[in-house]
Amino acid sequence: MDIQKPGSFRTMDKAHADLFNQVIDQLNTNDESIAQFAAEAEQRSTAYIDAHIR
Template sequence: MDIQKPRRFETTDRAHADLFNEAIDQLNVNDERIAKRAEEAEERAKTYTDAHATKKIIRMQ
């Protein structure tokens, strides 16, 4: 999953760059954590379903 990160503010921006950059950095960290957890959950689900399918095949034989 590609995450588009918002750009950091430069000190030449009219907004208070130091104030907003802290929030943007935290949003980027949160997005990375969410993406990592989603990948881990997908892998666990695949492992679980593969194990279930294997048990079912063994029982049918």
């Protein structure tokens, strides 16, 4: 699953850009963690099903 990451904000007011960029960075980190968790869950469920089919 490809995650499309939003870009950083650029503005004349650095304080606002830094504030919003921290939120964007956290959202990107969360998305990556969720994608990794989902991939691991899929692997575990596939292994579990394969083990119980036989």
